[in-house]
Amino acid sequence: MATREEVLALRAAVAQREEELNSLKQKLAAALLAEQELEPERRVPVSPLPPKAALSRDEILRYSRQLVLPELGVHGQLRLAAASVLIVGCGGLGCPLAQYLAAAGVGRLGLVDYDVIELSNLARQVLHEEALAGQAKAFSAAASLRRLNSEVECVPYAQALTPDTALDLVRRYDVVADCSDNVPTRYLVNDACVLAGRPLVSASALRFEGQITVYHYDDGPCYRCIFPQPPPAETVTNCADGGVLGVVTGVVGCLQALEVLKIAAGLGPSYSGSLLLFDALRGHFRSIQLRKRRSDCAACGERPTVADLQDYEAFCGSSATDKCRSLQLLSPEERISVTDYKRLLDSGAPHVLLDVRPQVEVDICRLPHALHIPLRHLERKDRESLKLLREAIQEGNGDTQEGTAVYVYVICKLGNDSQKAVRILQSLTAAQELDSLTVQDIAGGLMAWAAKIDQTFPQY
Amino acid sequence: MAAPLSVEVEFGGGAELLFDGVKKHQVTLPGQEEPWDIRNLLVWIKKNLLKERPELFIQGDSVRPGILVLINDADWELLGELDYQLQDQDSVLFISTLHGG
Numbered sequence: 001m002a003t004r005e006e007v008l009a010l011r012a013a014v015a016q017r018e019e020e021l022n023s024l025k026q027k028l029a030a031a032l033l034a035e036q037e038l039e040p041e042r043r044v045p046v047s048p049l050p051p052k053a054a055l056s057r058d059e060i061l062r063y064s065r066q067l068v069l070p071e072l073g074v075h076g077q078l079r080l081a082a083a084s085v086l087i088v089g090c091g092g093l094g095c096p097l098a099q100y101l102a103a104a105g106v107g108r109l110g111l112v113d114y115d116v117i118e119l120s121n122l123a124r125q126v127l128h129e130e131a132l133a134g135q136a137k138a139f140s141a142a143a144s145l146r147r148l149n150s151e152v153e154c155v156p157y158a159q160a161l162t163p164d165t166a167l168d169l170v171r172r173y174d175v176v177a178d179c180s181d182n183v184p185t186r187y188l189v190n191d192a193c194v195l196a197g198r199p200l201v202s203a204s205a206l207r208f209e210g211q212i213t214v215y216h217y218d219d220g221p222c223y224r225c226i227f228p229q230p231p232p233a234e235t236v237t238n239c240a241d242g243g244v245l246g247v248v249t250g251v252v253g254c255l256q257a258l259e260v261l262k263i264a265a266g267l268g269p270s271y272s273g274s275l276l277l278f279d280a281l282r283g284h285f286r287s288i289q290l291r292k293r294r295s296d297c298a299a300c301g302e303r304p305t306v307a308d309l310q311d312y313e314a315f316c317g318s319s320a321t322d323k324c325r326s327l328q329l330l331s332p333e334e335r336i337s338v339t340d341y342k343r344l345l346d347s348g349a350p351h352v353l354l355d356v357r358p359q360v361e362v363d364i365c366r367l368p369h370a371l372h373i374p375l376r377h378l379e380r381k382d383r384e385s386l387k388l389l390r391e392a393i394q395e396g397n398g399d400t401q402e403g404t405a406v407y408v409y410v411i412c413k414l415g416n417d418s419q420k421a422v423r424i425l426q427s428l429t430a431a432q433e434l435d436s437l438t439v440q441d442i443a444g445g446l447m448a449w450a451a452k453i454d455q456t457f458p459q460y
Numbered sequence: 461m462a463a464p465l466s467v468e469v470e471f472g473g474g475a476e477l478l479f480d481g482v483k484k485h486q487v488t489l490p491g492q493e494e495p496w497d498i499r500n501l502l503v504w505i506k507k508n509l510l511k512e513r514p515e516l517f518i519q520g521d522s523v524r525p526g527i528l529v530l531i532n533d534a535d536w537e538l539l540g541e542l543d544y545q546l547q548d549q550d551s552v553l554f555i556s557t558l559h560g561g
Contacts, residue, residue, distance in 0.1 A: 092561055094561070179561045181560050183559050186559065203561070204560055206473075206474065206559070206560040207474065209472065209473055209474075211473070211555075228525075230525060231526025231527075231557070232525070235524065235526060238559075239561075242474065242560065275528075277473075288530050288553070289535060290535045291535040291537040291538055292538075322559075322561075376512070379513075
């Protein structure tokens with residue numbers, strides 16, 4: 001049995017090691033940052049990879065399990081070693097994709113991502129680690145991949161893919177993987193691939209679903225053949241709003257890696273001209289047949305109108321990021337800041353605080369004094385919800401003078417839905433379905449509350 | 461007079477959220493003078509299945525950009541799009557394309 005002294009000594013040793021580990025992690029983060037600062041100067045001119053004639057003894061051992069596959073064999077492995085793949089986006093899809101491509105021995109990986117690592121990325125972006133929060137994803141991914149396979153050349157590009165840079169970059173690689181998270185980038189990557197004549201393996205995921213297909217391979221369709229018009233910006237949901245399960249991006253990113261490997265090894269893809277739908281909740285895979293290449297396609301048709309890269313943000317009416325959009329529906333007088341609301345709350349002024357987030361988000365965190373009615377209930381004028389609201393208003397009214405309008409403050413996560421809710425409440429008042437009230441929304445929502453007023457309030 | 465048709469209508473990729481989150485709908489289209497095509501199926505869906513915000517599903521007399529229509533697992537473009545005449549036991553899938561990554 002261990003004595004008390006032994007326990008204490010072990011505790012001390014553990015604490016010391018933890019301190020050492022922390023200091024190492026900090027040094028690593030600093031080193032990565034320094035590397036990042038150097039990078040723009042380096043601007044590695046990427047020359048084509050030379051064909052590889054033979055595998056070394058180490059390579060034979062390393063790749064032995066895939067070398068004995070007759071479909072791949074030494075010939076396929078040599079092709080992988082001479083292949084280069086441009087990965088657009090080092091997030092939920094890009095991480096597993098890059099990981100498997102590096103492990104399989106693809107010669108060169110270009111890693112594009114303008115974004116930095118956030119804590120909310122780690123549940124699905126599996127190449128990045130806690131200690132590197134705040135660092136560029138492209139560098140973090142490259143460092144991680146080098147640890148996995150030092151033979152693979154990793155070229156990080158910690159910048160956005162833009163119409164100015166895309167074509168030159170795409171031309172330096174054999175295959176392109178679209179792992180991006182927004183519509184303008186998807187059109188940009190497609191057009192660059194068509195202009196440069198590169199096959200594009202494209203995947204996407206949201207909630208419990210994923211989609212994957214191969215564009216512009218042989219005589220197959222390109223993205224614009226299938227989607228000549230971009231979707232209206234308000235119909236596009238990002239992972240922050242819609243949610244996504246990490247393993248779903250993992251499965252889809254791995255399928256995408258498989259398509260890239262088959263193209264690079266000369267086996268040919270399975271999903272050119274077809275789209276694989278993955279429904280993780282039901283456990284369904286479903287492959288659907290897509291249309292042929294369109295002769296009137298603006299990008300790959302017989303008389304293309306896309307002769308060079310355009311302004312894709314203007315074309316799509318949305319920005320080339322997946323950051324949440326901030327809506328400007330209300331005038332400044334119809335809004336209140338979190339600071340002013342806090343002051344009002346502290347003064348004890350009678351009012352109703354209305355939280356319009358979906359139930360699932362209220363379960364994560366809430367302000368205890370808020371009345372909860374989801375925006376969707378207000379939109380469909382749900383009877384039960386309006387009754388609750390009327391009661392809350394009457395209760396709030398008890399303390400105010402007869403005839404004065406009751407104050408209702410509407411809050412949501414970021415201050416977008418709350419503006420829509422204000423408009424709905426105003427129209428309900430005008431239609432005399434609600435008593436006279438003064439309604440404002442709290443700008444920036446609960447995330448501004450968490451950032452500026454209450455540091456213990458969760459952010460999500 | 462076209463006979464009533466039994467058709468499976470399915471939504472995915474988030475489009476089901478406009479239909480109370482229900483993905484699969486087994487529906488019976490009543491007998492009518494004209495044959496059922498996708499154009500009047502959309503009108504029927506808007507009237508009978510769509511729960512909210514029709515502008516996120518319909519644009520003009522077609523679906524909004526970004527929704528793929530698949531008839532028996534094939535792109536509707538291969539089958540005449542809005543003019544495709546529905547057959548009994550057809551399956552029609554409306555899939556909203558995803559952009560997240």
